[in-house]
Amino acid sequence: MFTLAQPYLTNQKLMPVTAKGLEGIVANSTSLSDVLGQEGILIYAGYDINEIAGNASFEETVHLLWHGELPNSSQLDALCKKLRASRELPQPVVDFLRNAPKNAGPMDVIRTAVSMLGLYDSNPKDESPEANYNRAISITAKISVITAYFHRARNGQDLPPVRTDLGEAAHFLYLINGTEPTVEAARTLDVAYVLHADHGMNASTFSARVTIATLSDMYSAITSAIGTLKGPLHGGANEGVIHMLKEIGSEDKVDAWVEAQLEQKKKIMGIGHRVYKVLDPRAPRLREMAIILSNQLGEPKWIRMSERIASIMKERKGLNANVDFYSATVYYSMGIPTDLFTPVFAIARTAGWTGHVMEQLADNRLYRPLSEYTGPAVGKKFQPIDGRP
Ligand SMILES: CC(C)(COP(=O)(O)OP(=O)(O)OC[C@H]1O[C@@H](n2cnc3c(N)ncnc32)[C@H](O)[C@@H]1OP(=O)(O)O)[C@@H](O)C(=O)NCCC(=O)NCCS
Known part of the structure; x- marks a missing residue:
């Protein structure tokens, strides 16, 4: 709910x-995208998300977000080649x-590494x-390599050279595990990437645009976005x-x-x-996807617990599960370490962040909202330090 305040700046136009x-x-x-909250619809450049997810690959979705159209095969080929050539x-x-x-938090490391990329921009x-488009390609291609390399390095593992024969999702899984993923695993992560690629004026996208x-x-904008995405809300x-x-x-x-959480007014994640x-x-x-994976891996208890939580929350508070609720079980079932879940979100959302940065630059206006001052009224007199209570 928002309320109208008294106008308090006379030179303000609105x-x-x-x-x-x-x-x-x-x-x-x-x-790029629209979120219709009352209807429960997410649109990517004219397509309902459920028309895209499972049909278009993440790379096709990147093209859609950056160019407003799904690519034809030569455009897709060109984009994939550029992304793959930018991984190193x-x-x-x-x-x-x-x-x-x-023991550093992966999001902290990724935020710092993406910021560092700016130092090595040619x-x-x-x-x-054109330069910003190339930066969008470079950051989108590199963020998953950054994530996987840090994960391997912290576990004392070698850092395999990047490959150019795998798509974005498959390449990330290859780097994390050191072995090529199954077609099924790569496809599952690819669909999760598509579902997370953009989401209207969410907090991290807004941060990127403000910056x-x-x-x-571009590097500073994506660094801001990563820092914003990190938060538990x-x-x-x-x-x-x-x-x-x-x-x-x-x-x-x-x-x-x-029940205990609700009594203590605590938020249930997801x-x-x-x-x-x-x-x-x-x-x-x-x-x-979570149901299929949990059953395949013989750990259906996670999804059953999730379903029960979702139904209690619907019944008790009229609240629904969000994207994070089931993506957590999907990633967990795929063997992705828990502290890489938010980084996986960041990898996918880089498509949207960079697209929004380019869109903001194309028709820029500085963000400068007002604030409602709640401090004491002006008129206090300065006291030298010795005379202060
Ligand atoms: C996402 C979120 C920040 C939205 O917050 P919001 O817009 O302030 O939520 P609402 O105003 O719709 O909340 C309405 C009521 O539901 C409660 N509520 C909202 N989300 C809740 C949750 N996850 N668990 C328990 N209660 C919740 C609020 O406390 C409020 O209760 P009240 O009316 O008794 O005070 C909030 O739902 C949340 O913190 N969710 C958990 C974190 C999460 O999953 N984030 C990912 C979002 S994609």
Whole structure:
């Protein structure tokens, strides 16, 4: 809910509107994606997300977000070649990943490494749309390599050279595990990437746009976005789901655990959404994949516990499961370490972030909202330090 405040700046053209968390405020326009919260629809450039997920690959989705159209085969081929040719990291970034503290949070390491990429840009002064397009390709291609290399380095494993014969999802799984993934595993992750690639004016995308709108640079914008995605109210919720399931432990404890959380007014991770007031349209496909994977791996208890939590929350609070609720079980079942769930989200969302950065630059206006001052009225007199209480 937002309320109209009294206008308090006489030179302001518009009536100031107070909206905590900017809820209900339209801050810009975008042709990349739209979130219809009441209907539970997510649109990528004219396509319902469920028309795209499972039909188009992540690379096709990247093209859709960056160009507004799905690619034809020669356009897709060109994009894939560019992405694959951009995977190799600058040596100092590899050295940093090898030497970063082994217990560092992966999101912190990724944020720092993406920021470092800016130091090795061959022509940082070139702000042309072509240069920024190449940066979008470079960051999108490298962020998954950064994630996988850090994961291997912290486990004392070697860092295999990047390959150019695998798609984005398959290549990430190859780097993490050191062996080629099954077609099924690569496809599952690819669908998860597609479902996470963009999502309207979410907090991290907004951060990226705020940063680039100062005419900063693409690396700074994506670094801001990664820092924003890290929080448990945004991308960090998927990790929280697995911690929650492990803490509960078994199916018979679910009801009492959820009741206790609700009594203490604690948030259940993976439930609720700022914009969707009906089912998150990304959840059903992830739920489907989570059911198949949990059963295949012989650990159906996780999905059964999840289903019970979702049904209690629907019944008790009228809240639905969101994208993180089932993606957590999907990644867990695929053997992706829990603290890489948010990084996987970041890898996919880089497609959207970079697309939004390019869109912001094409029609830029600095973001500068107002704030409602709640401090004491002006008029206090300065006291030298000795005279202060
Ligand atoms: C996403 C989120 C921040 C949206 O918050 P929001 O817009 O402030 O939520 P709402 O205003 O719709 O909340 C309405 C009510 O539901 C409660 N609620 C919302 N999400 C809840 C959750 N996950 N668990 C328990 N209660 C929840 C609120 O406390 C509020 O209760 P009240 O009316 O008794 O005070 C919130 O749902 C949340 O923290 N979810 C868990 C984290 C998560 O999964 N994030 C990923 C989002 S994709």
